[in-house]
Amino acid sequence: MTRLSDENTENLIRESLDHLATRAPDGDEIREVLAGTGRVQARPKLALALVAAAVAVIALGVPLGLRAFTAVPPASPRNADWSALPYTPGWLPDGFKEIRRGAKPFPAPQTRAWSNGDLGQIELTSTPLDDDRAGKWTIAPAPNQIIVHGRVGMVSEVYGNVPMLTWSPDDTYLLSLTLFNVRDARDVGQRIADEMVQDGRSRVSGELRFGGLPAGLELSGVSTYMTTTGGKTELEATLAGQPTAAAVVKASLGGERPDTDGAEPVPLKVRGVDGLYLPARDGRLGHQDETIAVQVDGGRWLTVSGKRDRATLLGIADGLQIVRGDYSWYG
């Protein structure tokens, strides 16, 4: 028999219990039973004018709120299992396939994207709200209102003339639906919004795990993609307690060799085999941080880059665990 250390045991217990919690059933049956007793009813729909006033602040609330996110503690019962995706479209235009999933800890948004294989793309972000932030919203006019199941939302234009529909379906999440190069985008967006359904079971399950991070950094995001060379996973780590801060370190596993962008690769051993190091560089791709890369089993490339020195990045690369991810959602 072998024994785990105290620290390992406690960490493993926490991780195991958190994982077990993801198997919890949804509360629909219980809500129905309780509603049958005549006590629990759906939250009363607020008068249109009141909701308009509250939701209209989305116009200001989204950018202001996103900046305020960094001040909110990450631990919250609102979104303890942040790799679960809370909403999914019940309808999409013909030909659109899911190509990307990304998740971040509370209170950062989760994202999903669908493509029609050409230029058309639909992106959904689900941002968990918290009571404190909701209370800080201020009233602003909403010139482009929409109604989604009796709740007022709004349409705005981003990147020039790309429509983005924003609404809050349940007082817990703020959803934003952006439609790139989609014909009749506003009508299509309205239908997608109307037919949006709660999910909570779709997950972001990448192929990488940080084995260890330098003090002061913690996991701040995982994204999975379907690319022309197959599935790709990206991890991000940022300053502890600031889940929405810019990534300090990134790790990825995918089919492509990192672009040297004019830098001279320096050979070095990574994970016991021949890999390479690229210094920080400014080239046609813009600024790129120091990078460690190695080709792993299956011919794919594992890459670690970030605002840390070579030895630290190498340590992170050596510690990365490659696990079996889940790309079965593609399509």
Next chain:
Amino acid sequence: MPATFDEFVVDRLDGLLRYATVLTDDPYLAQDIVQEVLLRAQQRWPKIDSPPTYVRRMVTNEYLSWRRRLAHRRVVTSSPEMLDLVSPPVSDHSLEYDERDAMLARLAKLPRKQRAAVVLRYYENYSDEEIGAVLRCATSTVRSQISRALATLRETGPATSVQPTGARK
């Protein structure tokens, strides 16, 4: 703090179901327990001083005593297939998942009171005093229960030679 029972359910139901699932290791039993507890709490709601603490304690007590009631309850087996329907697992045979599965297996073998203490400490992050209040026992008993549980949970079985894919040989 939710003022009404309805608000409490809206705000807390999902968290209660997660807690009960972690406690019981059975989503269906967790649902039964939470439903029963909420129905009872609904009856006496105006008299409950601190609903979150009270309801969580009721869920815990239900778990600790549920075997006595089994003969009178609907029994739902929790086969792997049924669990998968609740939350399809990610297919994964990595070392990390092996360790987690092994830990869950060891947790499943703990006596119920030890398991409850472990869940309250490591899932709910309760202090020993808070755990004692929920389990209605002294803090010394809480520490003793957790200490014995940890001794069991540290045993990992035969050493494994499995290495993470791509790990340094």
